[in-house]
Amino acid sequence: MAIKLDEARELVARANRIIANEGVLDAFGHVTMRHPADPQRYLMSRSRAPELVQPEDILEFTLNSQPVKHTDMRLYGERVIHGAIYQARPEVNAVCHHHAPSILPFCISGTELKPVYHLGATLGEKVPFWDSRDEFGDTTLIVAKPEEGASLARALGPNWIVLMRRHGATVAGVTLEELTFRTIYTARNAALQIQAHTLGHVSPLNPAETRLAGEYNLRPGPVARAWEYWNVRLDKVENVWRLQKPKTRAPKKSQAKRKTSRRR
Numbered sequence: 001m002a003i004k005l006d007e008a009r010e011l012v013a014r015a016n017r018i019i020a021n022e023g024v025l026d027a028f029g030h031v032t033m034r035h036p037a038d039p040q041r042y043l044m045s046r047s048r049a050p051e052l053v054q055p056e057d058i059l060e061f062t063l064n065s066q067p068v069k070h071t072d073m074r075l076y077g078e079r080v081i082h083g084a085i086y087q088a089r090p091e092v093n094a095v096c097h098h099h100a101p102s103i104l105p106f107c108i109s110g111t112e113l114k115p116v117y118h119l120g121a122t123l124g125e126k127v128p129f130w131d132s133r134d135e136f137g138d139t140t141l142i143v144a145k146p147e148e149g150a151s152l153a154r155a156l157g158p159n160w161i162v163l164m165r166r167h168g169a170t171v172a173g174v175t176l177e178e179l180t181f182r183t184i185y186t187a188r189n190a191a192l193q194i195q196a197h198t199l200g201h202v203s204p205l206n207p208a209e210t211r212l213a214g215e216y217n218l219r220p221g222p223v224a225r226a227w228e229y230w231n232v233r234l235d236k237v238e239n240v241w242r243l244q245k246p247k248t249r250a251p252k253k254s255q256a257k258r259k260t261s262r263r264r
Contacts, residue, residue, distance in 0.1 A: 008036045009058040012043050015180050018230045019096060020051035021237055024187045029098040029168070031183075032082040033176050035060060042086055046073040063087045064146070077142055080149030081170055088153040092172045094179035099168035102191035107163050113190055114204035120189025121205055121213035122182040123161055130155035131165040141167050161186055177227045178218055184230070185217075 003011070016031045025031075027049045035041035045057040059075075060068040065083035067075065082095045106113045113127045130152050132139050143149055143164075152170065156162040160182060161171045171186065173179025196202045205213065216222070 003036050005036060006055070008033060008043055009055040011176050012058050013045070013053045013055045014231065014234070015094075015096075015176050016045060016050040016053040017238075018180060018234050019098070019183055020049070021234050022184050022230060024098050024100045024183055025050040025096075026099070029096070030076050030078070030082075031096045031176075031179070032079075032094065034086055034093040039086075039090070041068060042082055044076065044079055044082060046071070047076045065149070077144045080146050081143050081152060084146070084149030084153040085156060085170070085172055088150075088156075089172065091174060094173045094176040096171045096173075096179055096183045097168065098171070098183065098187075100187040100190070102187050102194065103163070103169045105194060106190060107165055107167060107169065110165070113161075113163060113186075114193065114202075115210050115213075116189055116193045116196060116202060116204050118205075118213045119185040119217055120192070121210045122217060123186050123189060123210070124159050124214065125207050125210050126159050127161050127163060128155050128157065128159055129163050129165060132167075133165070143167075175223075177223050180230065181218065181223050181226050184226075 012031060012033045015033075016025070019025045019029075019031060029050055030044060031050065032042050032044040035043060040063055041060050042063070043058050044061055045053045046059060048057060059071060059073070061079060061083065062068060063083045063086050065079040078097060081097050085092055085095050103113075105111070110129065113123065115121045115123045132141060132143070132148065132151075135151050136148060139148075143152060152162065152164070156170065156172065160173070161169055163169050169186075171179060171183045173182055193202060193204075
């Protein structure tokens with residue numbers, strides 16, 4: 001059943017904050033969702049740190065990554081990543097681009113990222129690499145041009161995560177909740193793979209295990225269980241933040257003013 005646009009905005013905002021709260025996103029990166037009623041559009045926040053994104057920040061974009069309505073708000077420079085993937089993959093309804101510390105060593109070294117435990121199976125059987133130098137030579141490493149976004153989408157192909165050399169990763173999902181699940185657990189899989197290397201031999205899942213475990217963990221039940229868990233963790237953090245936020249107090253009257261008041 002299709003959800004309403006206001007609900008979709010709330011979901012996109014929460015997904016940004018959840019993935020940030022779980023340590024995958026920081027001041028940079030972004031999460032988007034295909035428009036619930038118009039597949040030729042997607043929803044994305046104005047440019048701000050993911051941990052701060054609220055529903056009112058969420059704007060509508062065409063698949064060419066142009067805002068549907070004119071806005072003076074600052075926009076993310078790398079939104080073409082999302083639009084290009086939505087154009088190339090009709091079954092994809094959510095995308096996350098991030099620079100998680102556990103993922104970056106693979107992007108820097110070129111070491112293959114493999115599923116090393118059952119929840120890491122959401123990586124899929126193959127994690128391709130994309131190197132901007134191959135087609136575009138020396139750049140800022142920011143994926144801001146339509147042709148760069150299209151190139152990245154081609155590298156992703158039919159897979160669910162693509163590593164970007166010297167940059168980060170882009171993850172896709174059929175639903176926003178699935179995307180959140182895959183984004184968080186693939187980052188944790190990367191951390192575990194690095195830790196396992198320090199002990200010696202790494203024994204990854206084989207292709208059959210990857211397929212079976214991936215399908216099992218992406219069933220509605222496990223995804224809903226994790227989504228609920230992350231939402232509660234986010235609520236706890238945000239409630240504490242609100243409680244600790246300094247309250248604005250009215251300035252105290254000066255001694256002279258207090259004396260004048262008493263005379264009156």
